[in-house]
Amino acid sequence: MENFPVDAQPAAPTAVAVKDSNSPHHSLPSGAGAFDACMMQRCLTLARRALGQTAPNPLVGSVIVRNGLIVGEGFHPGAGQPHAEVFALKAAGELARGATLYVNLEPCNHYGRTPPCSEAVVAAGVARVVVGMVDPNPLVAGGGIERLRKAGIEVVVGIEEEACRQLNEAFVHRITHRRPFGILKYAMTLDGKIGTSAGHSAWVTGAEARFEVQRLRAACDAVVVGGNTVRCDNPKLTCRDLGSRNPLRVVLSRCLDLPGEAHLWDTEVAPTLVLTEVGANPEVQKWLANRGVDVVELAPLTPASAMAYFYDRQFLSVLWECGGTLAAPAIADGSVQKVLAFIAPKIVGGHCAPTPVGDLGLAAMTDALALRGVTVRPMGADCLVEGYLTRSAGST
Ligand code: AOF
Ligand code: ZN
DSSP states (O other): OOOOOGGGSOOSSOOEEGGGOOOSSOOOOSSHHHHHHHHHHHHHHHHGGGTTTOTTSOOOEEEEEETTEEEEEEEOOSTTSOOHHHHHHHHHGGGGTTOEEEEEEOOOOSOSSSOOHHHHHHHTTOOEEEEEEOOOOTTTTTHHHHHHHHTTOEEEEOTTHHHHHHHTHHHHHHHHHSSOEEEEEEEEETTSOSSOTTOOOTTSSOHHHHHHHHHHHHHOSEEEEEHHHHHHHOOOOOOTTTTOOOOEEEEEOSSOOOOSSOGGGOTTTSOEEEEEETTOOHHHHHHHHHTTOEEEEESSOOHHHHHHHHHHTTOSEEEEOOOHHHHHHHHHTTOOSEEEEEEESOOOOOTTSOOSSOOOOOOSGGGSOOEEEEEEEEETTEEEEEEEEOSOTTOO
8 A cells, every 4th residue: 555654755856857757648848838837737746646645635746946957846645744845845955946846736824734835935045936726725825925926936826727726626625615525426327227127236337437436436535325325235435456545435324224244344444434313223333333333423414414524524525426315415415516427338228227316306407407517538338427516406
């Protein structure tokens, strides 16, 4: 398993010729603007090394360039550890003086778990700072940029901004809405079924799509199902083929009518939490606790109250991998911001075969929840449709 102690940072000082940048998205374009864009993409590549490890903090990478050479790099490994710029400055040492520092999120300007990066950048004598996006954290929100400018540092803001926003979409949502970012994922046949009428569902999609789901889990802090999914599918909900850290596995169950044996009760593999109603079957609660499963009672138990609980646990992103019965209220009460639908080109039919989203109480097709920012991409024999919900079913 990979973890990110300080020694996982790029070697220092790197002094890498810039044309060796390993960004997967950009070959080296020409011109100063294009060079800045290329370096910002490098920041994003570095930041991604800590994907799934930083909650509640953002993914941040930083690069220091002097005379066209990278002289220092770093990324933020996780909450409580130094920020990306601090690692990059440390790697660059004296070479940071007069250099350009790139960072995908505005340097912070506050004393949080760590001291302000703006002060460290000023003290290192950096001449120019290129920022991907302003930090939406109200404790920062432009203050870092202002502090740098006041010190006479040239600051450029908004380079590769869209890519920067996308990488930190969960952080931006969390800090603005005080809730984790909710992602609903499902796999369905071309005729919109997530299983047969008999309830069989292994597998709807092929190996590539299922591997992508494991990557998605590794990037999230929790993965949620309902009791019905545990009873019918007995899922593992791990990232087993990636060898990476597993998210917290969560079961929402009102009645605690759960099977005695289930992969989710094997807490040696990954932690499991059952969220239930206050006072629900104390014997089952005790039995689960004896197996190492955490049980927490919420009043009331709803997707929204679960998200409020996850917020208090500092989570950034929560993956809803539930069936239609739970997906519908999760959408309706605003617990889902993004939808990932894996579609297999096969037809299974069946009037009673389950579908990905239960009743939303919408009578007219004109009331359908339209997604924005939709992308479609092939994935092996299947395809993945991704998009963002703009409103929940109950809102106008
Ligand atoms: C940066 N670079 O690498 C990170 C930043 O509690 P702290 O001290 O870790 O501060 C967390 C806040 O700092 C976080 O919410 C975000 O606003 C900023 N995170 N800033 O310049 C970094 N991780
Ligand atoms: Zn900072």
